[in-house]
Amino acid sequence: xxxxxxxRCGSGCTHARTVDGARRALLQGAAAxxxxxxxxxxxxxxxxxxAAARRPEEKASAQQRWGLLIDAARxxxxxxxxxxxxxxxxxxxxSGRPTDAQWIxxxxxxxxxxxxxxxLPMLCQHCADAPCVDxxxxxxxxxxxxxxxxxxxxxxxxxxxxxxACPYKARSFIHEPVEDQKPHAPRGKGTVESCTxxxxxxxxxxxxxxxxxxxxxxxxxxxIGDLNDxxxxxxxxxxxxxxxxxRADLGTEPGVYYRNI
Amino acid sequence: MARxxxxxxxxxxxxxxxxxxxxxxxxxAGLGAAYVMEHRGHVVTGMDNQIVWGMPHVFAVxxxxxxxGALNLASVASVFNRSDYAPYARLSGLFAIALxxxxxxxxxxxxxxPDRLIVAxxxxxFKSIFAWNIYLYLGFLAIVAAYLFAMMDRRAARARLFGKxxxxxxxxxxxxxxxxxxxxxxxxAAREAYDAAIMAPLFIAASLLYGLAFTVLMLSALSxxxxxDFLSEGMANKFxxxxxxxxxxVLYFTAVHHLTKLYVGEHxxxxxxxxxxxxxYTAMFWGGQILLGSLAPLALLAAPLRRSxxxxxxxxxxxxxxxxxxxxxxAGQAFPLALFPGMEVTSSFHDGAVAHYRPSWLEIxxxxxxFAIALxxxxxxxxxxxFLPRLRRD
Numbered sequence: 001x002x003x004x005x006x007x008r009c010g011s012g013c014t015h016a017r018t019v020d021g022a023r024r025a026l027l028q029g030a031a032a033x034x035x036x037x038x039x040x041x042x043x044x045x046x047x048x049x050x051a052a053a054r055r056p057e058e059k060a061s062a063q064q065r066w067g068l069l070i071d072a073a074r075x076x077x078x079x080x081x082x083x084x085x086x087x088x089x090x091x092x093x094x095s096g097r098p099t100d101a102q103w104i105x106x107x108x109x110x111x112x113x114x115x116x117x118x119x120l121p122m123l124c125q126h127c128a129d130a131p132c133v134d135x136x137x138x139x140x141x142x143x144x145x146x147x148x149x150x151x152x153x154x155x156x157x158x159x160x161x162x163x164x165a166c167p168y169k170a171r172s173f174i175h176e177p178v179e180d181q182k183p184h185a186p187r188g189k190g191t192v193e194s195c196t197x198x199x200x201x202x203x204x205x206x207x208x209x210x211x212x213x214x215x216x217x218x219x220x221x222x223x224i225g226d227l228n229d230x231x232x233x234x235x236x237x238x239x240x241x242x243x244x245x246x247r248a249d250l251g252t253e254p255g256v257y258y259r260n261i
Numbered sequence: 262m263a264r265x266x267x268x269x270x271x272x273x274x275x276x277x278x279x280x281x282x283x284x285x286x287x288x289x290a291g292l293g294a295a296y297v298m299e300h301r302g303h304v305v306t307g308m309d310n311q312i313v314w315g316m317p318h319v320f321a322v323x324x325x326x327x328x329x330g331a332l333n334l335a336s337v338a339s340v341f342n343r344s345d346y347a348p349y350a351r352l353s354g355l356f357a358i359a360l361x362x363x364x365x366x367x368x369x370x371x372x373x374x375p376d377r378l379i380v381a382x383x384x385x386x387f388k389s390i391f392a393w394n395i396y397l398y399l400g401f402l403a404i405v406a407a408y409l410f411a412m413m414d415r416r417a418a419r420a421r422l423f424g425k426x427x428x429x430x431x432x433x434x435x436x437x438x439x440x441x442x443x444x445x446x447x448x449x450a451a452r453e454a455y456d457a458a459i460m461a462p463l464f465i466a467a468s469l470l471y472g473l474a475f476t477v478l479m480l481s482a483l484s485x486x487x488x489x490d491f492l493s494e495g496m497a498n499k500f501x502x503x504x505x506x507x508x509x510x511v512l513y514f515t516a517v518h519h520l521t522k523l524y525v526g527e528h529x530x531x532x533x534x535x536x537x538x539x540x541x542y543t544a545m546f547w548g549g550q551i552l553l554g555s556l557a558p559l560a561l562l563a564a565p566l567r568r569s570x571x572x573x574x575x576x577x578x579x580x581x582x583x584x585x586x587x588x589x590x591x592a593g594q595a596f597p598l599a600l601f602p603g604m605e606v607t608s609s610f611h612d613g614a615v616a617h618y619r620p621s622w623l624e625i626x627x628x629x630x631x632f633a634i635a636l637x638x639x640x641x642x643x644x645x646x647x648f649l650p651r652l653r654r655d
Contacts, residue, residue: 099304110605111605138381
């Protein structure tokens, strides 16, 4: 005889009440082990998840503030693992022409007085007070409540005023027809685009491609997390170490923090 | 005050039709250029991810700024009660509308997605000065159209208060409009060449100059076509004085703009670039904007008045205005962004490097088509409605 999973069987059933206590404990232990093992396998396969995945119907939360912490001391000059991963993930290519899009690029910064230099990746800084969002006439440039700055490809008219306003040169205009687009990163000739912080991955509880590539194959210089969560690794490190935000003097409140620059 | 009689342009000589045909051909070429740009993408232009606004914007912003200034004569007549300017008020309003339509057309045709114009007209981000400008442009067109109606409709013209109110509103609106256009650049904190409140009054002064210079050229061209002398010695003298005054105002604001930036250490890089080391941009500033576009025409205006000299000076002011827009828009972008002030930055995205811009013919043709549109709108309106004053006493 079968009975319902919640134990609400027929009036004559004593099944749930007569389960042996030791057997229940064994089952509970096995379930716990399986859960732990599954989580471990997932972590191994996909890397540390920045947060739990959101369900498709679930809205982004204003309680969160996604941010990046990038340690320039771990970012090797000449390493472009993050750039290559972003290209593969989002389907853009850089053939060296000034009309090509670049969602993320490596900068080499040198102090002209003593020659000291460092290297770092530059991408959309996902500013809290993003100038690109302020100046966009149609509101196509927008900031999600969790801090991720995006472009609505349906309402971008291609005026490029956001590119004039961005202090980080983080945006690119698509100058010619694009092929082989990724379903999660639609691109369109005549519109503006930039780093999405791999929003499709973050919403699925995964790391952006650049962060994953840096951690897996390079120096592990990049960390993503919720800056608003004091228990998150990024929030702890930002609180513990001296960090810098690029052109913080402009008051844009970037969501990308750098160490050792 | 004596009533002013008006006439349509009833000259049907081949010259008039030829002028219309030439402008029509330029317009068609401009539309063709826009089609190629939209079909193949902006890769066919000289613009890229460093210079995102190019020659179309140079022409478009010049025309939009000049549009506001073209209303000068109407404003002087209605707001400042100078009756000797009153015969030109209708023409002044017409030129203002024509120039604005020309400038906006170029701006729209250069968009990455001009097919989404309806989105731009219906979806607004009110924090954007660009969005405000859309309202300012459309409002300007509506107000000047109402102003023209007030001047040209028999019954409306009798309601002098209505005409006066339209004149004042148009005058105030044009100041706000040009403030808005200047602020498109002035409010860009990220770029060192801009980021200055003085951009707004600088643009207002520039609008007064460009608009009047364009008007003088038009009056000069229309005089033989209409068989009238729109540039009588008396009026030419007045225009000469105003042009000189406006040119000096532009020079003054330009000087203050640069001196202010020169005084601040962090902006000395951009000033060294613009004024000394910028190559073609520096040459365009000193040679185009200052020497050819300001000092030379000022010297011409100081000489004994001749119509040909006044025309030459006005043409130089227009060319100088285009040079000023080129320096403002292109050179302002060519100078690299200061991501790490005081440090040397290099990257695959041309960070830290001066951008090179070589405009394509498509862009230049599209820009010129803005002038063609302005001239066509003016020409058709002059033929259809009585805009031209009848100055001769028969």
